[in-house]
Every structure is written in C-alpha cells, then in structure tokens.
Amino acid sequence: MIADQQGVVDLVKQMLLKGRVDAVLMPAKVPAGDSFAYHLIADASLLGDALPLPPIMPVQGARALSNVTRRGRGSKRIAAVMRPCEVRATVELYKIGQVDLDNVLLIGVDCPGALPLSDWFGDQRRAEDTFQQLLRDGDSEGVRPVCRICDHFSITGGEDWHVGMLGRKDILVIPQSPKGKNLFLEWGISSEDISSWKQKVDELTEERKQRRSQYLEDLRSQVTGQDGLMDTFSKCINCHNCMRVCPICYCRQCFFDSDNSRFEFEDYLGRAQGQGMLRLPPDTMLFHLGRMLHMSLSCVSCGACEDACPMTIPVAQVFSLVGEQNQRKFNYLPGENREESPPLRVYQEDELHEVERP
Amino acid sequence: MSPVLKLNHSTDEGVRELLKSLLVSGRVKGVLCLSKMGRENAVIYSLITQPDVMDKTVPLFPVMPQNAGGILSHLTMCSPSPSPIAVVVKPCELRAFIELLKLKQGSEENFLLISSTCGGVYPLKMDASEVEEKLPQYWEAVKQGKIPPGVRSACMACENFIPYTSDMTISLVGNSAIAEQSHIWLNTSRGEQFASDMGEVSSQEQFAGDMEAFRHHRQEQKDKLVTELGQIDLEKVWGRCIGCHLCSKVCPVCYCHLCYFDSPVSEHEISDYETEVDRKKRVRVPLDIIFYHLVRLFHVATSCVGCGMCGEVCPVNIPLAVISLKVGGAVQEVCDYLPGRDVGEELPLTSFKVEEFAAVGE
Numbered sequence: 001m002i003a004d005q006q007g008v009v010d011l012v013k014q015m016l017l018k019g020r021v022d023a024v025l026m027p028a029k030v031p032a033g034d035s036f037a038y039h040l041i042a043d044a045s046l047l048g049d050a051l052p053l054p055p056i057m058p059v060q061g062a063r064a065l066s067n068v069t070r071r072g073r074g075s076k077r078i079a080a081v082m083r084p085c086e087v088r089a090t091v092e093l094y095k096i097g098q099v100d101l102d103n104v105l106l107i108g109v110d111c112p113g114a115l116p117l118s119d120w121f122g123d124q125r126r127a128e129d130t131f132q133q134l135l136r137d138g139d140s141e142g143v144r145p146v147c148r149i150c151d152h153f154s155i156t157g158g159e160d161w162h163v164g165m166l167g168r169k170d171i172l173v174i175p176q177s178p179k180g181k182n183l184f185l186e187w188g189i190s191s192e193d194i195s196s197w198k199q200k201v202d203e204l205t206e207e208r209k210q211r212r213s214q215y216l217e218d219l220r221s222q223v224t225g226q227d228g229l230m231d232t233f234s235k236c237i238n239c240h241n242c243m244r245v246c247p248i249c250y251c252r253q254c255f256f257d258s259d260n261s262r263f264e265f266e267d268y269l270g271r272a273q274g275q276g277m278l279r280l281p282p283d284t285m286l287f288h289l290g291r292m293l294h295m296s297l298s299c300v301s302c303g304a305c306e307d308a309c310p311m312t313i314p315v316a317q318v319f320s321l322v323g324e325q326n327q328r329k330f331n332y333l334p335g336e337n338r339e340e341s342p343p344l345r346v347y348q349e350d351e352l353h354e355v356e357r358p
Numbered sequence: 359m360s361p362v363l364k365l366n367h368s369t370d371e372g373v374r375e376l377l378k379s380l381l382v383s384g385r386v387k388g389v390l391c392l393s394k395m396g397r398e399n400a401v402i403y404s405l406i407t408q409p410d411v412m413d414k415t416v417p418l419f420p421v422m423p424q425n426a427g428g429i430l431s432h433l434t435m436c437s438p439s440p441s442p443i444a445v446v447v448k449p450c451e452l453r454a455f456i457e458l459l460k461l462k463q464g465s466e467e468n469f470l471l472i473s474s475t476c477g478g479v480y481p482l483k484m485d486a487s488e489v490e491e492k493l494p495q496y497w498e499a500v501k502q503g504k505i506p507p508g509v510r511s512a513c514m515a516c517e518n519f520i521p522y523t524s525d526m527t528i529s530l531v532g533n534s535a536i537a538e539q540s541h542i543w544l545n546t547s548r549g550e551q552f553a554s555d556m557g558e559v560s561s562q563e564q565f566a567g568d569m570e571a572f573r574h575h576r577q578e579q580k581d582k583l584v585t586e587l588g589q590i591d592l593e594k595v596w597g598r599c600i601g602c603h604l605c606s607k608v609c610p611v612c613y614c615h616l617c618y619f620d621s622p623v624s625e626h627e628i629s630d631y632e633t634e635v636d637r638k639k640r641v642r643v644p645l646d647i648i649f650y651h652l653v654r655l656f657h658v659a660t661s662c663v664g665c666g667m668c669g670e671v672c673p674v675n676i677p678l679a680v681i682s683l684k685v686g687g688a689v690q691e692v693c694d695y696l697p698g699r700d701v702g703e704e705l706p707l708t709s710f711k712v713e714e715f716a717a718v719g720e
Contacts, residue, residue, distance in 0.1 A: 023635055025643065035598035035674065040631055043639035058600045058674065059644070067626070067644040074628035076635075100628075121598070121675040227397075234396030237423050237482075239671065241604045253616065264437045268405060269388060276408030279395065280429050308602055310482055310671035 002112055002135045007171035008052040008163055012079050012107075016044040020187060021105060022076035025065060027054045034124065038064035040078070052081045052163070055131035057114045060304045061086030062247035066093050069100040078104050083111040084156045085302035088335020089247035091158035092298040095342055098250045105183065110154050110165040110201075112138055113147030117307045138166060138204070146303040146316045149212040154201045157336040167200040177338070216321050223318050230285065232318060235311040238284045242305035242315050248295040256287045288315075292322055297343050298334045299323030359561040363526075363553045365540040370418055372540025373446070373472075373528055376556055378412040380444050385552055386470060388439075390430075391417040391446035399486045403429055405443075417446040417472075418528070420496055420509070421489055422479045425665045427454025427610035431464035438465035444552075446472045448479065449521040450665040453698020454610035456523055457661040460705055463613050470552050473521035474528035475565065477506055478513025482670040503532035503572045505579065512666020512679040515580035517573050520565075522699045525549035532567015541566070584684045587677060595681065596651045598674045601644050605668035605678050606654055611661040611697075619650045655685050660706045661697045662686030 012024045023042040028050040030037050036054035038061060041047055061082035068078075082090065087108040093099045112134050119142065120127045130142035141148070155162040160180035164172035174194055175181040184191065223232045240257065243249045255261065261283060272278035299319050306316035327333060329352070330343035365372035380386045393404045393415040401416060402423045426447040433439075447455070452473050458464050477500035480489050492508065499506035505514055521527050526549045529541040544550045544559065553559065603619060606612040618624055626645055634641040662682050669679030690696060692715075693706035 028640075030597040030642075031593040032597040037600075038643040040635050040641045040643055041639070042635045046640040058598070064643045068631050069628055071625060071627050074632050076632055117673050121673075231397040234398055234400040235402070235423075237402070237608070239424075239604055239607050241602055241607070241671070241673070244602050244604065244607075245600070252620075252622065257615075259615070262432065262435050265433055265439045266437070268433055269407065269439070269441070272388060272405045272407045276411040277393065277404045277406045277414070280390070280403040280405055281424070281432055308600070308604070308673045310604065310608075310673070312483060 001167055001169075002053075002110065002138060003165040003168040003171045005051045005053055005165075007165075008081060008109060009047055009050050011163070011171065011173065012050075012081060013044045013047050015079055016042070016047075020077075020183075021079040024050070024079045024081065025068065026050050026052060026081035035120075040068065042076075052109045053083070053111060053135075055115050055127060056117055056120045057083065057086075057302070057304065057307070058117065060089060060245065060247040060302055062089030062093050062099065063245070065090055065104070066099045066247070066250070069104065070098055073100040073102045076103065079107060080104050081107045081109065083114075083302075084108050084152055084154060085111070085150070085300045085335075086247070087159045088152065088156050088300040089298075089302060091156075091335040091338050092248055092300065092342070093250065094338055095340075096250065101338075105161065105180070106159045106177075107161045107163060108156060108159040109163040111147075111150075112166075113140070113143030113150065113153070114303070115142055116144050118312075144303045144306065144316075145215075145314065146301045146306065146320055149208065149215045149320070150301060151205050151208040151212055152300070152335075153208070154205070158338055164194065164197045164201075166197065166204065168197060172197055216324070219314075219317055219321055223321070233285060233288055233313060235313055236284045236288070237311060238281045238287065239310060240287065241308045241310065243287075243291055245304045245308040246291075246295065247302065247304065248298045248300070249291065256283065256290065292319065296323040296326045297330060297332060299327075300334050359563060361544040361550055361559050362529075362562045363540075363542040363544060363557050363559050365542070365557045366538075367540055368538060369528060369530065369533075369536040369540045370416075373417050373542070374412060374415055376540070376542070376553075377415065377417065377444055377446070378409050379556060380470075380552060381406070381409045381412065385442060386444045387441035388443045389415070389446070390426075390443055391415050392419050392421070392423075394486070399490075401486050401489075405433075418474060418530070419489070420477065420479045420493075420506070421482075421484075421486070422448060422451070422665065422667070423482070424608065425454050425610040425667050426451040427458055427663075428608075430455045430466075430469070431458040431610070431613065434464040434466075438467035439469065442468050442470060442552075444470045444472060449473050449476050449519055449524075450516065450663045450698075451610070452521050452524060453518065453663040454665060456698040456701050457611050457663065457705075458613060459701050460703075461611075461613055461661075466701075470526070470548060471524045472526045472528065473524035475521075475531040475533075475569075476513075476516075476519045477531055478509035478516065478519075480508060481510055482667075497536065500530050501532070501534050501536055503567045503569075505575050510666050510670065510679070511583055511677075512664055512669065512683065515576060515583050515680075515683055516664055517576050517580065518664070518696070518698075519572070519576070520569065523701065526553065529565050531572055532565065532569065534566065580683065580687075583680050584687075587680050587684055590681065590684070592648050592652075596648050596676060599647050599651065599676060600674055601647055601650070602673060603650070604671045604673070608667040608671050609658060610665065610667070611658050611663070612654065618653070619646065655682070658682070659686045659689035660693060660695060662690075663697050
C-alpha cells in the first residue's frame, strides 16, 4: 500500500499558498492527457493534475532540473519533487556542477517503480490497471526490470526532505539535509515518529536486495565475457539514445558523435580486412564501453536508457550490474551524500592495486 | 530495352553468389549489405571483405536497422572509397544517400550501387527470428505484387519502391520467378561492366509484374494513413514527446553534426524559465518541445524520403513517419521535387527564385 499521492500535492500546494516557495517542479499531465512531463508551476490552482508518482518516467527528473538550473541559480525558490533515483541523479549532477541547488528544496518520495514507456504507450488502459495494482500492492511484475530490483526506492540521503508513503495511509515528511531541517524549524513543522515506516522500508529493502542479487547473478552469466557482451548489444543500431536520456551522461557533445569518431574510408576498410567484416556503423561496442567507463560510478539505475532504447536491449540492467560492481570497488553510493566527491576526483595513486597488472 | 542479368538461383542466393563472385574476382574490395550477427542473429549492416564471411549476409532481408544512406555518408565523409565497393540497399536508403550527396555529405565514388524493387520492411522492434518466420509469406506477397501484411506503415505507403539511381536493380516485386531465378537489371555502364561474365545477359522491356497496380495499392494505403492522421493538432501529436531527439539522429537527411536544439544556443538561462512561469504560471520542462518538431519538419520536408525510421524509434510512439509523409509529401508536391531521384536535380531551397511562391508572401 502506498499513501495517496494527493498528500504530496497538498504539501506543495500549501507551500505555494503560504509563499514558502515560488514554484514547484513536479510531474503533471500533458495537455492531451496521454502522458506526463515535468512542469514548473507557480500557481496552486494549476496543480490539479500534478502527481509525484506518474506511472511512467518520461524524462528523468535530474535532467529536468538540470535543464532549468544548469546555467546558474535564479531568483525563485523552487520545490522539486522527484523519485529517489531522480534525486540521486540530481545529487550526482550537483557534484559535477550541472545543477544548482541553492534555491531548490529537493523532495524525494517513496517509489513503487515505474512502468516501461512501451507498455504505457502500447495499451494505456491495461497499463493504468497495472499501475493501480502496483500502488495497492507495492509490487508488480509489470514494472520495469530495474525497478523490480531497485533497493534504493526510499530515502537516499541526498534529499532535503523525503516523503514516506510506503505502507501508510497518509504521507510522512522527513527532513534530511541541514537545510531541510532548518526549514522545518523555520516553518514550525513538527517531526513525526518514523519508526514503523522505517521498519517497513528496511524490510522491503532486504527483500529487494535478495531479489536483486539473484536477478543480477542470472544476468551476469548471460552478459559477461566478450561474447556475452557482444551478443547482448548485437542488435544495437548505435543511435546513442541511451546516452541522450541518461541523466548522468551530461557532456554537451559526446566524443562518439564528434568528428573524432569519423575516419578515412581506408581505415574502415582496413578494420574490415582484419576480421573479414566490420559491423556498421562502427564502434558500437566501444561506445557502450566508453559510456560505461564514464558514467557507471554515478549510475543510479533509473532505467531511462532502457526505456528509450529502440531495440529493447536490456541496457539499464547491464549498466546496473556493472555500476554496482564498480561502485562497490570504490565504496561509493551515488546520490547518497552531496558533499562526497565522485571517486575519480579523489583518486589516489596508492589505490586499487588489485586491478593493476604487472 | 535494358540488359538484365539472369542467374539460375533463387534471387536470395543469386544475389549473394553475385556479390561473392565480385569479391572473389577482386572486382570489388568490399561488400556493404545486411548480415546476421551474434547468438540472436541480429541483422545489421556490415562491410565485408572476405568471401568466406559472405555466408552470413542476407542482402535482401526485409528489415532496415538503420537507413543505410546515413551509413554511406558517415563512411565517406572524410574521403571516398579508394577501391570499388558493392553496396546493397533499399530504394529509400539510396534516395537518402543521393540527398546527402547533394548536401555534400559524402561521396559515391567507387560505389557499385545495387538496389531492388522493394516490398517493404518489418518494424524495427520485430526480432530477427520473427522476421525469419514471416519470410515465406513475405516473399509470397512480394511475388504476387501485394503488400506483405505487417510491414512498416511507411513502407505500406511508399510509392517509390523502384530505385532511381542504382547501377543494378534486383527485380522482386511482382516477379513470380524469384524462388528459382535472379533477375538483375543493369541500369548503367558501370552495372554492365561489373556484371560481365557473371551470367547470361538478355534484354527486357519492363519488369515482370504490374508495377502500376502495386503503386496503386501503396497510394491507397498512403491516402488512408494521411486521412487517419487528420489535421495535426500540435499539442495532441507532440505533447508526449520526451525531447530525446532520436528522430533526428536516425533520420538520414537530418545531417547536421550539431543540431541547433542540442547546441548551447538552445540551452536556457533560468531567467527564461522564470519569465515564462511569471507569464503563464505553469511551464513545461524542458522548453521547446513542439518548436523542435516544427523546425525539424521545416528542415527535412523537402528531402524526406519517407523511410519511416523516425516513427520506428520513437520511445513514446508518436506517429512521426506518417507526419513526415503528410508534410514531406505536401511540400515536395508544391516544390515539384522528388528527393533522391537524380543527383543532378537541385534542392528546392538552393534553386529558390525570388518570384516563386509569391502567394505565400501575400
């Protein structure tokens, strides 16, 4: 069971009405009513179709917030309401200067998962039923594979406030950051007892961890090794859409879209002659490996890449597997702590000897 | 009368044999066509240089993982091929390449361009194994000059299924002999030269089968799709767009290295958002969703070859292919221009005269 989403809408509505924030950034329906998009809303009366947990995640919230604040802070105070993976991606982008959080109150909400975009846009009525069942039961086979194995579906550490919803009738607002706690004091909001909610979250986290390790173990056997990886990506058409929707892949121009990735015809021919054939366009695997190397330490397993892949390659699952592995090596959990530096920025020469080769 | 190379193999085999012979004899240094790859037999384009790898090729497989026009442009952007390469592509891919040549985005030098009359291709998301299962019914329909059920909507509506600028054209649509023989039309002296000694060449007046009837089926489908789409309501049609711009990335004629909408020029200051939200009280993030689609249509309408890749890849199922068909078709009609028909034909916007379209300016 999940608390009524209206509680979250009422929370931000009150903040707008009381002038505590100037605008709210959260998902709301698009005019045609068939999808959802992040909206910046400054009028409480326009929150009617807003909802913190739409059935799908069309645009990753961190990307939306980065779009608004990437070039610097504004004069308005914004409350941004997001799913936990979106909060975590926001925190990662904050660390690399791609969002400005000074005037932002970052609010995360407990998340039951999201449905694949293809299911929603395939049969909306059926998807709506699945989602209602998901809200009722807190679990469903209809959610995206990475959501099914997500063990960071609740408070993450990087948010200002977190809204507890799992296993509750009404919402539970939990101040997290010093800024979030100060605002509680300033606005005279009293903290509630979170122990019973916390216990449920911990139980579910434990369940999910087990499901996750089982699932990733199976996946690992399919995708590891050069052949496994090549087979997994054999359908890839090198469109780079996984990169384009990834909140962490922030480069304005990807190396693989640049002139550095264009060669003389003779080079292509030479490469083809090496193995008798060259897959076209070339460098598909190199792109995925390059992307993995660049973003896997910050990967929050949000699944946006897989949703946007036109070839239904399980790219989010593979990246989740690799990401977790790499993050563990550095004892790093992306999005957990705003003040923590990304591992590559604080890398010491005297580290990771186990991966060195003589 | 045109020279036609006849081979006593099924067209599928015949074409593969021809390509292999070209490679073995050293007449070409490489073959660019569809081939199977990996455990799941994904079908994608490859450049093949060794004859023994030719067994993996499926030059006529009814899929289009990418529009090969874009691939040919990518490969020849820095320099043309130094040696002859046989290229097997679908008619709309060839047309896209011709448009890209007009836009100075590559070179056809040393390419032996081979195409076929085209029955259409299956949706991008269909697994190769499922396509494999459908092959018997596909070829049966193609033989009879009918539209194979289940092909992409863009293909159902395509009237340009006969290639315009190929050196060789493989006769498929309406050709009842495809299971036993290969009929390869030699359209240019280059085509004839490469085909010499490859088999019996005879002269033929026209393609077997009723091409006009097939075109008529396609026209009907096109009218139906365009009518179903109706008036384009901007919010309704593009409102669900997630702004990934994948439609432009897979579009062969959207050739800009850096799209305006991916450039710093279209990154907004937060003040832009604040001004908008002060004015309207509710603003969608990111901005410019519909603007992007309008500009894209404006940029590609004259050169759109109707390949349908945009619609195939859209993560939120916007009927982009039909929109392009409708808008591209209308613009091309007004300009009296058929993209990819002839490399010597100028692009409408480069040959624009001040006195043209006076009515639009009134």
